[in-house]
Amino acid sequence: LNQHQREATMKMSSAAPLAIVSLLVASSSAFSLAPLRMSADHAPSRRALLQDAVKTGLASAAVLRLSSAPAFAIDRPAAKALFFRYTPRIEAGSRWFSGDLKRAVDSGEWDGVIKYFEQTLDNPKKKERSTTSSTVERDLLRPMSLLAGSFAEKGVSEKKDTLNKVITEFSDAMSKLEGAARGYNGKKVGGFFGLFANEEPDVLKGRPQTVVAKEAYGEAKKAFAKYVDLANDGLDFDLKKIEGPTN
Numbered sequence: 001l002n003q004h005q006r007e008a009t010m011k012m013s014s015a016a017p018l019a020i021v022s023l024l025v026a027s028s029s030a031f032s033l034a035p036l037r038m039s040a041d042h043a044p045s046r047r048a049l050l051q052d053a054v055k056t057g058l059a060s061a062a063v064l065r066l067s068s069a070p071a072f073a074i075d076r077p078a079a080k081a082l083f084f085r086y087t088p089r090i091e092a093g094s095r096w097f098s099g100d101l102k103r104a105v106d107s108g109e110w111d112g113v114i115k116y117f118e119q120t121l122d123n124p125k126k127k128e129r130s131t132t133s134s135t136v137e138r139d140l141l142r143p144m145s146l147l148a149g150s151f152a153e154k155g156v157s158e159k160k161d162t163l164n165k166v167i168t169e170f171s172d173a174m175s176k177l178e179g180a181a182r183g184y185n186g187k188k189v190g191g192f193f194g195l196f197a198n199e200e201p202d203v204l205k206g207r208p209q210t211v212v213a214k215e216a217y218g219e220a221k222k223a224f225a226k227y228v229d230l231a232n233d234g235l236d237f238d239l240k241k242i243e244g245p246t247n
Helices: 003-037 045-055 059-068 076-107 110-117 135-149 158-181 209-232
Strands: none
Touching: 076 110, 076 135, 076 209, 110 135, 110 158, 110 209, 135 158, 135 209, 158 209
16 A cells, blocks of 8 residues: 555544444433433333433443433322312212212112122223223222322322322221121132132121121221321312212
């Protein structure tokens, strides 16, 4: 090679690493900006971002950025939207709880009580794609849980945590009511000549079915009323207080 060709070859050789470095820096910069534009409502897209990071050798940096982003935080307008959406459902569930359910418990209509715990289609018009849940889950537990989340404007909230604990108390009491309605007394059921039988939980513990069912209903009512009081505490002046169980 002559002098001119040697100089041209050296320039090309030195430019190649710089081009690669520039490409990596550009990829890194583009990726690092992505999490800043993401909101908590689009969390699933983080998986795609992480896959892209692996391809470009930036997986470690991606994990650090994604893990530090706030999760489940909502702003005040979104919180109010959730309140207006789920409060009517909770109040409708409260009327069912204080009406149809209480009458069934008081009269010992156990089949009527049990049906509220049976899984049914959430959307009967779309049987193939519909999820299932019980009346208790659909009309009370689910909206109660979603409303509790509306009090977490910064991702964490003592009020939300307290409400979730009360929801667990309510759920446990309703499970006890279901067990009483089904007459669970610890006996073994199923199996083959006594083998591989399942043992029911002993909900009744030797007490009358009606006594245990009414006791469970009372515990559920107490937890429900506690939830409503906590949810109503400190509400903005423009929000209507939730109406809880009446009797």
